[in-house]
Amino acid sequence: MPAPKNMFKQALKDGKRQIGCWLSFAEEVTAEVMGTAGFDWLVIDGEHAANDIRSIRAQLMALEASVSHPVVRVPIGETWIIKQVLDAGAQTVLVPMVDSAEQARELVRAVTYPPEGTRGVGAAAARATRFGEITDYVKTAGDEICLLVQVESRAGIAALDDILAVEGIDGVFIGPADLSTDMGLHGNSADPEVRAVIADAIARIAASGKAPGCLGTTDEAVQAYLDMGTQFMAVGLDVVLLAQAARAKARQWLS
Numbered sequence: 601m602p603a604p605k606n607m608f609k610q611a612l613k614d615g616k617r618q619i620g621c622w623l624s625f626a627e628e629v630t631a632e633v634m635g636t637a638g639f640d641w642l643v644i645d646g647e648h649a650a651n652d653i654r655s656i657r658a659q660l661m662a663l664e665a666s667v668s669h670p671v672v673r674v675p676i677g678e679t680w681i682i683k684q685v686l687d688a689g690a691q692t693v694l695v696p697m698v699d700s701a702e703q704a705r706e707l708v709r710a711v712t713y714p715p716e717g718t719r720g721v722g723a724a725a726a727r728a729t730r731f732g733e734i735t736d737y738v739k740t741a742g743d744e745i746c747l748l749v750q751v752e753s754r755a756g757i758a759a760l761d762d763i764l765a766v767e768g769i770d771g772v773f774i775g776p777a778d779l780s781t782d783m784g785l786h787g788n789s790a791d792p793e794v795r796a797v798i799a800d801a802i803a804r805i806a807a808s809g810k811a812p813g814c815l816g817t818t819d820e821a822v823q824a825y826l827d828m829g830t831q832f833m834a835v836g837l838d839v840v841l842l843a844q845a846a847r848a849k850a851r852q853w854l855s
């Protein structure tokens with residue numbers, strides 16, 4: 601029995617637009633709720649949400665029956681956390697703060713079993729193999745793992761062409777908040793200077809044959825990034841969606 605087909609990775613290969621959303625509550629019940637919305641992908645955020653490997657695993661389980669493909673963002677691009685989230689069942693990993701081709705090559709090795717890579721073999725007891733039921737997991741997992749890296753600094757933008765040349769990277773996500781902050785604009789990703797850098801980066805990513813990704817926290821930003829050619833597009837964060845809806849409801853009835 602082979603590893604499950606990664607339909608999200610296939611959709612990216614086929615050039616299909618994929619609309620997603622961030623999961624920032626670090627709670628499986630909200631992941632399960634968001635999993636009923638119909639998004640193509642959902643990010644279990646290990647970087648900025650209060651997640652650990654157990655809560656990440658719980659959200660992967662909560663999304664098992666959802667049409668939304670779970671993408672796990674690790675807190676940092678280190679092999680120990682990558683092996684843990686892959687063994688927990690993640691098939692798509694998003695790695696923040698990638699600034700060089702060497703970092704990218706190391707990440708490809710981290711998601712790859714030896715001899716080509718460095719991923720440790722824990723298949724027998726792993727959720728990823730359905731606890732040993734998927735007998736050919738070690739042999740077949742590599743083709744179904746989707747590795748996405750985030751370029752979100754001036755250094756990363758400068759190294760983008762070299763990063764795009766790294767085989768095994770399936771997509772590059774441009775992080776508007778971090779990029780604009782690194783540009784000295786304090787998270788103001790709507791600044792025309794930032795938008796120009798993002799537009800150029802999206803174009804270069806697409807031209808390389810890899811999938812460009814981004815996140816917009818307003819409809820205006822989402823449309824702007826889509827117009828630039830973004831393929832895997834996150835259109836919001838669950839925490840922000842709830843906060844905004846609750847405040848609007850309060851204003852509606854308290855006024």
Ligand SMILES: O=C(O)C(=O)C[C@H](O)[C@@H](O)CO
Pocket residue numbers: 648696750752774775776777778779815837
């Ligand atoms: O830099 C960015 O923008 C991202 O990487 C997304 C943020 O981390 C997300 O938490 C929204 O602010």
